[in-house]
Amino acid sequence: MLYGLVTVIIIAVTENLMLNTYRSFGSLPDKVRRYNYILLWVSSAVIAGVLALGALGVPLPGLLLVK
Amino acid sequence: MTKKQFVFIIACYIQGSVLYTMYYYQMIGNEAWIAFTVGALLGLLIVALYGRLCETHRSACLVKLNEEVYGRIPGKIISVFYIYAFLISCSVMMRQTGQFIAGDLLMETDWLLILTIFVLICAWASNLGIKYFASVAPFTCVFMYVFTVFLFLLILPGVKLKYFLPVGQRPVSEYIKTVGLCAAMPFSELSVLVILVPELKTDNEKRGFRKQFALGILAGSPFILITMLRDTLVLGPLLKSFSYPAYEVIRLINYHTLSHIESLYGTLLLFLLFFKSAVLFYCFTKAFAQIFGCQKNIVFTAFIAGLTMLGTQQIASSNIMLIELVKTRIIYVLLAVQVLLPVMTLCVSEIRRRASAERRAAR
Numbered sequence: 101m102l103y104g105l106v107t108v109i110i111i112a113v114t115e116n117l118m119l120n121t122y123r124s125f126g127s128l129p130d131k132v133r134r135y136n137y138i139l140l141w142v143s144s145a146v147i148a149g150v151l152a153l154g155a156l157g158v159p160l161p162g163l164l165l166v167k
Numbered sequence: 168m169t170k171k172q173f174v175f176i177i178a179c180y181i182q183g184s185v186l187y188t189m190y191y192y193q194m195i196g197n198e199a200w201i202a203f204t205v206g207a208l209l210g211l212l213i214v215a216l217y218g219r220l221c222e223t224h225r226s227a228c229l230v231k232l233n234e235e236v237y238g239r240i241p242g243k244i245i246s247v248f249y250i251y252a253f254l255i256s257c258s259v260m261m262r263q264t265g266q267f268i269a270g271d272l273l274m275e276t277d278w279l280l281i282l283t284i285f286v287l288i289c290a291w292a293s294n295l296g297i298k299y300f301a302s303v304a305p306f307t308c309v310f311m312y313v314f315t316v317f318l319f320l321l322i323l324p325g326v327k328l329k330y331f332l333p334v335g336q337r338p339v340s341e342y343i344k345t346v347g348l349c350a351a352m353p354f355s356e357l358s359v360l361v362i363l364v365p366e367l368k369t370d371n372e373k374r375g376f377r378k379q380f381a382l383g384i385l386a387g388s389p390f391i392l393i394t395m396l397r398d399t400l401v402l403g404p405l406l407k408s409f410s411y412p413a414y415e416v417i418r419l420i421n422y423h424t425l426s427h428i429e430s431l432y433g434t435l436l437l438f439l440l441f442f443k444s445a446v447l448f449y450c451f452t453k454a455f456a457q458i459f460g461c462q463k464n465i466v467f468t469a470f471i472a473g474l475t476m477l478g479t480q481q482i483a484s485s486n487i488m489l490i491e492l493v494k495t496r497i498i499y500v501l502l503a504v505q506v507l508l509p510v511m512t513l514c515v516s517e518i519r520r521r522a523s524a525e526r527r528a529a530r
Contacts (some may be wrong), residue, residue, distance in 0.1 A: 108528050109284055109287070110283065110284065110287060113287040113288065113290070114287070114289050117290060117291065117294060117465075117469070120294050120465060121465050121466075121468070125463065125466050128462070128463075132462070136461055136462075136466050137463075139459055139461060139466050139467075140466045140467075140469070143466070143467060143469070143470035144469040144470055144473070146470070147469070147470050147473030147474055147477070148473060150246060150473070150477060151473055151477060153482070154290060154477065154481075155233065160341075160477070160481055161481070162254060162481050162483070163254065163258055163478050163481045163482040163484065164255070164482065164492060164496050164497070164500070
């Protein structure tokens, strides 16, 4: 039950964020929009990659070099 | 956002630091409230510095301000140091919140699960923009005062004035370190709010920042002070035994039909923590957007959500380790970045301003 609720919340929030992102980019000029899309996907891919490494058990450094 | 709303955002931001009290108690126990009062006075000096910086660069947020003072690339590099400090503050806040919920409100729940939802909700609030924070802050600030004073009255029978003693029996270095910690967390963290300055509606409102920051501190700090006095007078020598004394003390209220009120207080406390975390998150995304020259903060929402989750996991391996890190490292990092860097920026800005005035006069 708890995990079901959590899944619903996560999906709802993520969908809302994505919809907002696409809507807000609509008003931008083509060149700016392209730049924004590139930044959005590159930054998301970078952080998703690091998070995936952490999830796979690769030891990551602490935020203050120690944990 | 108007001036008054900005003041309330500052006040609410300070109120959101209520769980920081556990670090103060761990350092000097029953005398923490004295250190906090001195820390707040120091905080007034620190925000006078931010106010001065904002007044000299009215239309610039923190990143643009650095670029105006140091030049484009060095300014961006200096801004990265601020972003590192914001990441640390955000990670400490979210770690505290996650562990507070997992340890006291939803026991037996994995804190990482709570963290994921919390970060997503902060991202949602951040995407709503400054209007959301500006509209929520005044009511939250006033309501929290009323509710906290009400709870203080309910717990008055358990108050023992002898718990104020002993006073002044510790080494001076402990007092200095605790005052430094109080100045660093939460007062130096107010530097993040410099990012909100361009959001003030009119040029007329972009004046008197020192006064606004000072009013914000005067409106927010008494909340923490009341909480600390309450915890000290009720828990006394047991202050160091609890992870979150500000919450645990409410469990002791048992006044006629009013008992188990801590679950309601916990929810309100959670909202304060959410407010501060969401403001940090918003300023964080805005700082990144400014560094990369984007008009939309939303570009970095996903990145910041991932980064804060990663930072929160990586900052410490346990709650005890986090307390140790706050006492030995975080305090110095925050003071170096959020106090020394602005001092340096102000000096460079003044030197440049005078040099350009002299050049103009020579022509």
